[in-house]
Amino acid sequence: EAKWTYNGPEGEHHWSKHYPFCGGVFQSPIDIQTDLLRFDPHLRPIELHNYNLSANEHLTLGNNGHSVQLSLPSRMFLSGLPHRYSAAQLHFHWGSANTPSGSEHLVNGKRFAAEMHIVHFNSDKYANLSMAVDKSDGLAVLGVLVEVGKFNPAFDQFLKFINGIKYRDQKVKVPGFNVRALLPLRLDEYYRYDGSLTTPPCYPSVLWTLFRSPIQISPKQFLSLASAVYSSHAQESNSVSLNANYRKPQLSDHRVVLVSFKE
Numbered sequence: 001e002a003k004w005t006y007n008g009p010e011g012e013h014h015w016s017k018h019y020p021f022c023g024g025v026f027q028s029p030i031d032i033q034t035d036l037l038r039f040d041p042h043l044r045p046i047e048l049h050n051y052n053l054s055a056n057e058h059l060t061l062g063n064n065g066h067s068v069q070l071s072l073p074s075r076m077f078l079s080g081l082p083h084r085y086s087a088a089q090l091h092f093h094w095g096s097a098n099t100p101s102g103s104e105h106l107v108n109g110k111r112f113a114a115e116m117h118i119v120h121f122n123s124d125k126y127a128n129l130s131m132a133v134d135k136s137d138g139l140a141v142l143g144v145l146v147e148v149g150k151f152n153p154a155f156d157q158f159l160k161f162i163n164g165i166k167y168r169d170q171k172v173k174v175p176g177f178n179v180r181a182l183l184p185l186r187l188d189e190y191y192r193y194d195g196s197l198t199t200p201p202c203y204p205s206v207l208w209t210l211f212r213s214p215i216q217i218s219p220k221q222f223l224s225l226a227s228a229v230y231s232s233h234a235q236e237s238n239s240v241s242l243n244a245n246y247r248k249p250q251l252s253d254h255r256v257v258l259v260s261f262k263e
């Protein structure tokens with residue numbers, strides 16, 4: 001399949017040449033304008049099931065050249081959404097070591113230091129992520145904005161292994177941990193809209209839930225996320241740092257962004 005990057009000749013303005021959906025409708029991310037939101041009283045708190053993984057459950061932490069990604073067991077799932085959505089993977093988008101500004105979604109034009117996505121697939125209707133990824137009701141992604149501030153012990157549960165995946169296609173096994181601890185306290189306060197994958201193939205298949213409250217990680221944790229990994233393979237002579245792996249905000253095309261809270 002075609003190569004794509006976040007900058008240069010294979011950067012996001014060229015994605016649609018090989019991935020037509022990237023030039024289509026319902027694209028993500030977007031800039032969430034809080035004065036254009038519609039409060040929806042039917043938006044229920046997100047409920048997480050089996051998110052507290054035991055340490056003898058092993059997860060695969062990998063560098064796929066586009067992001068740092070952690071595989072998740074499909075017995076982890078969400079309820080409180082139109083369907084049951086089972087977990088598949090979580091990954092991150094960040095800026096660069098000296099620019100802590102790399103989130104994909106913006107809130108009133110503000111870009112946060114980084115953003116975590118937990119990708120789930122509709123397990124009521126589809127057997128796995130690959131079957132669901134291009135279906136309009138296929139995916140639900142939880143988005144968590146990340147700020148630099150307090151040390152986050154939950155983040156270190158996988159961050160301490162990041163030097164094992166410095167290069168593209170490297171993978172390491174990490175012990176399971178409580179993934180709930182990576183999320184903000186308030187799972188009842190979020191923005192909701194219909195969007196897409198933010199990477200090629202950009203399928204418009206994602207029910208987005210972006211939590212209102214950011215989580216915090218320490219400056220050292222941010223530095224290790226933003227400067228530890230390369231998008232190039234280990235044997236390549238000149239290594240290319242993986243950073244600024246965020247897509248720019250897309251047109252909202254008058255999409256209504258719902259919100260689960262009033263003030």
Ligand SMILES: NS(=O)(=O)c1c(F)c(F)c(S(=O)(=O)CCO)c(N[C@H]2CCc3ccccc32)c1F
Pocket residue numbers: 064066067069091117119129130133141196197198199200201
């Ligand atoms: N921001 S996001 O949540 O939209 C998003 C990503 F940002 C991202 F990087 C990936 S990926 O698989 O790590 C690399 C690109 O495929 C995926 N993975 C998706 C995209 C394509 C695909 C195909 C099969 C399984 C998973 C995915 C993704 F859904």
Ligand SMILES: [Zn+2]
Pocket residue numbers: 091092093117198
């Ligand atoms: Zn993502």
